[in-house]
Amino acid sequence: MSKIGFIGLGIMGRPMAGHLLDAGHELVTVKRGTLDATLAEKGMRELDSPRAVAEQAEVIITMVPDTPDVEQVLFGEGGVAEGLKPGTLVIDMSSIAPIATQGFAKRIHEAGGEYVDAPVSGGEGGAINAALTIMVGATEEGFSRAKPILEVMGKTITHIGGHGAGQTCKVANQIVVALTIEAVAEGLLFASKAGADVAKVRESLLGGLAQSKILDVHGERMIKRTFDPGFKIKLHQKDLNLALEGARSLNLALPGTANAQQLFQACVAHGGEDWDHAGILRALEALADHEVGH
Numbered sequence: 381m382s383k384i385g386f387i388g389l390g391i392m393g394r395p396m397a398g399h400l401l402d403a404g405h406e407l408v409t410v411k412r413g414t415l416d417a418t419l420a421e422k423g424m425r426e427l428d429s430p431r432a433v434a435e436q437a438e439v440i441i442t443m444v445p446d447t448p449d450v451e452q453v454l455f456g457e458g459g460v461a462e463g464l465k466p467g468t469l470v471i472d473m474s475s476i477a478p479i480a481t482q483g484f485a486k487r488i489h490e491a492g493g494e495y496v497d498a499p500v501s502g503g504e505g506g507a508i509n510a511a512l513t514i515m516v517g518a519t520e521e522g523f524s525r526a527k528p529i530l531e532v533m534g535k536t537i538t539h540i541g542g543h544g545a546g547q548t549c550k551v552a553n554q555i556v557v558a559l560t561i562e563a564v565a566e567g568l569l570f571a572s573k574a575g576a577d578v579a580k581v582r583e584s585l586l587g588g589l590a591q592s593k594i595l596d597v598h599g600e601r602m603i604k605r606t607f608d609p610g611f612k613i614k615l616h617q618k619d620l621n622l623a624l625e626g627a628r629s630l631n632l633a634l635p636g637t638a639n640a641q642q643l644f645q646a647c648v649a650h651g652g653e654d655w656d657h658a659g660i661l662r663a664l665e666a667l668a669d670h671e672v673g674h
């Protein structure tokens with residue numbers, strides 16, 4: 381069993397940390413007002429800084445929102461790098477920029493650690509059920525060291541390639557998810573405006589070629605109008621921005637992604653940054669009805 385520093389106890393991090401505790405690992409985190417009673421009862425302790433976490437842990441996992449957050453935790457004042465012990469395994473499970481990831485990996489390796497990017501897919505449900513899909517960028521050694529820990533939180537764990545390759549895979553995932561959510565929202569909006577029973581439409585489509593997990597889970601959210609997050613629109617917008625930045629540097633046209641990014645941006649502009657990403661339906665409804673947020 382390992383002593384693990386787990387930084388980032390949000391929608392995803394909380395259940396993921398819970399599984400590691402249940403598997404017998406010892407867990408510490410940074411003081412941030414996010415350690416809930418369940419994790420505390422299972423023995424998770426708070427320390428003052430990421431540096432203090434690094435001084436104690438053999439493995440450090442980050443699950444924070446964005447690239448600057450990972451940079452701050454690892455290399456900011458009082459950050460992980462200041463307390464890193466030789467051989468410490470640093471696993472970033474956040475969804476962040478692939479190119480920045482390569483830089484973070486280089487700096488951690490220069491400081492004597494081993495860096496692994498291991499972003500996830502499967503949403504809050506996947507985190508709660510320890511059924512995440514995990515996309516890994518690492519050396520062979522980093523992957524074999526991280527795998528037993530990742531297996532506690534996920535079911536499908538794939539070594540995609542070297543540092544940053546896990547994050548590249550995650551960006552591709554987010555393109556597919558965004559466009560599928562938009563397709564489901566447009567299909568259901570069309571059916572609704574044409575006077576059909578959208579619950580019956582979803583049920584029917586789930587038996588045909590249009591079947592998908594997103595039609596199932598997000599389609600249900602759209603019909604029940606449950607837009608509390610799951611996955612916050614502002615985080616998915618961050619991922620689509622990463623996709624478009626990457627596409628620009630590759631001189632690559634991704635018109636569907638650009639369009640979906642604009643719909644997410646419209647939601648954020650109208651106060652929907654913390655809606656679930658199924659809330660993209662509201663942006664489409666606004667285009668139809670000239671009204672947002674009903």
Ligand SMILES: NC(=O)c1ccc[n+]([C@@H]2O[C@H](COP(=O)([O-])OP(=O)(O)OC[C@H]3O[C@@H](n4cnc5c(N)ncnc54)[C@H](O)[C@@H]3O)[C@@H](O)[C@H]2O)c1
Pocket residue numbers: 387388389390391392393410412414443444445446449452453473474475476500501502503504610611612615616
């Ligand atoms: N929610 C999902 O369905 C989902 C699915 C797959 C991937 N992701 C990705 O996982 C990451 C986390 O997502 P989430 O939904 O759990 O986000 P969240 O906003 O619910 O949680 C993020 C947590 O990080 C903490 N945090 C931020 N900066 C920190 C810092 N400097 N030090 C310590 N803690 C810090 C916040 O306090 C918060 O508890 C994101 O990169 C997201 O894109 C989310």
